[in-house]
Amino acid sequence: MIQELADRAVVGGVADEPDRPVVVFDHVSLAFDDKVILKDVSFTLLSGRTKIILGASGAGKSITLKILLGLLKPDSGAVWVNGQRTDELAEEDMMEVRANLGMVFQEGALFDSLTVRENVGYRLYEETDMPLDDVDRRVEEVLGFVGLAEFAERMPSALSGGQRRRVAIARAMAAKPQILLYDEATTGLDPMTAMTVDDEIIKLRDIEEVSSILVTHQLRDAFYIATHAAVRQGNGDVRIVPADREKERESEFLMLRDGLIIFEGDAETLRRSKDEYLKTFLS
Amino acid sequence: MIALIEDWLKRASLDVQEYVRLLGATARGMVTQPIYRHDIIEQFDAIGVASLTVVLLTGFFTGAVLALQSGLTLDQFGARPVVGRLVSASMIKELGPVLTGLMLSGRVGSGIAAELGSMVVTDQISALRALGTDPIRKLVVPRVLAGVLMAPVLTVVSDFVGIVGGWIVARYQLQVATGLYWSSIWQALYMQDIWMGLIKPFVLGFVIVTIACHVGLRTTGGTQGVGKSTTEAVVAGSVGVIAVDFFVTRVLISLMY
Numbered sequence: 048m049i050q051e052l053a054d055r056a057v058v059g060g061v062a063d064e065p066d067r068p069v070v071v072f073d074h075v076s077l078a079f080d081d082k083v084i085l086k087d088v089s090f091t092l093l094s095g096r097t098k099i100i101l102g103a104s105g106a107g108k109s110i111t112l113k114i115l116l117g118l119l120k121p122d123s124g125a126v127w128v129n130g131q132r133t134d135e136l137a138e139e140d141m142m143e144v145r146a147n148l149g150m151v152f153q154e155g156a157l158f159d160s161l162t163v164r165e166n167v168g169y170r171l172y173e174e175t176d177m178p179l180d181d182v183d184r185r186v187e188e189v190l191g192f193v194g195l196a197e198f199a200e201r202m203p204s205a206l207s208g209g210q211r212r213r214v215a216i217a218r219a220m221a222a223k224p225q226i227l228l229y230d231e232a233t234t235g236l237d238p239m240t241a242m243t244v245d246d247e248i249i250k251l252r253d254i255e256e257v258s259s260i261l262v263t264h265q266l267r268d269a270f271y272i273a274t275h276a277a278v279r280q281g282n283g284d285v286r287i288v289p290a291d292r293e294k295e296r297e298s299e300f301l302m303l304r305d306g307l308i309i310f311e312g313d314a315e316t317l318r319r320s321k322d323e324y325l326k327t328f329l330s
Numbered sequence: 331m332i333a334l335i336e337d338w339l340k341r342a343s344l345d346v347q348e349y350v351r352l353l354g355a356t357a358r359g360m361v362t363q364p365i366y367r368h369d370i371i372e373q374f375d376a377i378g379v380a381s382l383t384v385v386l387l388t389g390f391f392t393g394a395v396l397a398l399q400s401g402l403t404l405d406q407f408g409a410r411p412v413v414g415r416l417v418s419a420s421m422i423k424e425l426g427p428v429l430t431g432l433m434l435s436g437r438v439g440s441g442i443a444a445e446l447g448s449m450v451v452t453d454q455i456s457a458l459r460a461l462g463t464d465p466i467r468k469l470v471v472p473r474v475l476a477g478v479l480m481a482p483v484l485t486v487v488s489d490f491v492g493i494v495g496g497w498i499v500a501r502y503q504l505q506v507a508t509g510l511y512w513s514s515i516w517q518a519l520y521m522q523d524i525w526m527g528l529i530k531p532f533v534l535g536f537v538i539v540t541i542a543c544h545v546g547l548r549t550t551g552g553t554q555g556v557g558k559s560t561t562e563a564v565v566a567g568s569v570g571v572i573a574v575d576f577f578v579t580r581v582l583i584s585l586m587y
């Protein structure tokens with residue numbers, strides 16, 4: 048555990064201090080031709096916290112994550128990742144920033160010409176000097192983490208939708224990024240599998256101290272993640288327990304509508320909101 | 331109407347700009363690190379070795395039918411024995427490079443456009459970038475290298491089996507003696523012809539693969555878009571092969587003959 052933290056600190060170049068802003072969106076806007084997707088979006092994600100982005104289909108949630116990854120450039124506004132301004136960075140320099148970011152794409156986006164093992168270990172195999180044995184060990188470890196250890200040699204086409212989603216999560220976390228972005232990680236999964244995925248997300252946040260941004264339609268999963276915590280017990284096992292009020296406040300919801308953030312606050316505030324649109328969305 | 335033409339011109343020039351940018355990035359990717367060796371080897375296999383069958387078959391039958399047809403024409407002048415010379419000159423200078431190019435644009439161009447196109451629409455290209463890989467280095471550079479270096483090899487193979495096909499027809503159908511057939515080839519084999527036959531496929535291979543990569547990478551619109559890109563890559567690649575063949579021939583003639 049201490050070793051892992053040290054590893055991550057080296058990767059990030061900065062020691063993990065609590066309450067450090069890891070992602071900042073500052074008045075970001077983006078339009079495709081004359082279609083405005085994001086009008087004026089500002090938010091801050093603190094280290095070790097969770098942001099849950101809600102919004103109707105087409106509200107610009109996936110676009111927000113893609114801007115954060117530098118896959119799209121905003122028309123105006125600034126984006127900061129780990130204290131570095133990224134919206135003006137060239138693609139080559141962006142690669143270094145991305146080393147701290149892990150993304151679970153909406154449809155998984157697994158490389159279908161590679162096996163599960165090669166997918167999960169992709170960054171470590173191709174973009175780092177890590178010895179192959181160590182990579183193999185890390186791949187087994189994360190595949191075990193998502194419960195798919197025996198599927199390492201399969202091709203993605205031979206997996207179910209939920210298994211593919213879990214492989215995508217394993218791939219995103221394999222290189223131990225400080226920040227994980229989940230785009231609809233649980234949509235379309237059965238409740239049991241969705242719960243397993245939710246538990247992974249909670250564990251990553253509370254045990255591995257990963258900061259996360261979660262995009263989802265599934266309110267049930269969103270609330271579950273916001274209101275639960277993972278604790279390591281005396282015997283080393285990790286258990287998911289209901290979070291206390293303090294812990295709950297560390298997960299913030301954010302609602303996108305017509306290119307603007309129309310709500311930002313914790314689970315309790317969202318539940319109590321009187322806003323008509325929010326109430327329809329929640330019901 | 332004017333507006334439509336203007337719109338079309340604007341899009342075409344943007345497209346060309348994108349293509350030129352891709353060529354620049356590819357050139358940079360070839361000479362700077364990181365280089366993905368494993369992918370390069372894989373593409374040599376996928377583009378070169380796997381195209382062998384189709385090249386062998388088309389080369390062989392083209393040579394054979396050339397011998398048949400020129401046999402008819404040559405008979406009018408009583409010049410049947412020089413059939414070998416006609417077959418080899420046509421194969422080496424024109425038909426070998428062009429037919430191999432057309433086969434490659436059908437087989438390889440379509441494959442590349444479909445593969446890259448579906449990677450675009452399923453976000454795999456975004457995923458590559460998110461994982462710290464430049465898609466041009468990882469996907470385009472290996473394909474271009476393999477296309478540029480394998481096209482000449484395949485062309486030589488095609489030339490050779492074409493001449494062999496011509497020989498079989500000459501020997502068994504036209505009753506031309508084997509020694510006569512081959513000696514008429516040797517006598518008429520000029521160095522310039524060989525150079526022309528070798529330089530062309532380099533250029534054609536480059537054109538086919540870069541067009542296919544470009545078309546594949548700018549795919550939009552889901553699976554339907556992938557289908558469109560695939561068709562476009564084959565059409566643009568084939569037209570490109572024929573057109574570029576003309577210009578390269580023109581340039582080489584003024585340089586060498």
Ligand SMILES: Nc1ncnc2c1ncn2[C@@H]1O[C@H](COP(=O)(O)OP(=O)(O)OP(=O)(O)O)[C@@H](O)[C@H]1O
Nearest residue numbers: 079084102103104105106107108109110111153264
């Ligand atoms: N490349 C593009 N060109 C033009 N418009 C685009 C492009 N990509 C996305 N859009 C538009 O941007 C809007 C926001 O897209 P985005 O993918 O962020 O939606 P989303 O909030 O993730 O929706 P969902 O919940 O359905 O995934 C959509 O209306 C979409 O049509």
Ligand SMILES: [Mg+2]
Nearest residue numbers: 108109153230
């Ligand atoms: Mg989305």
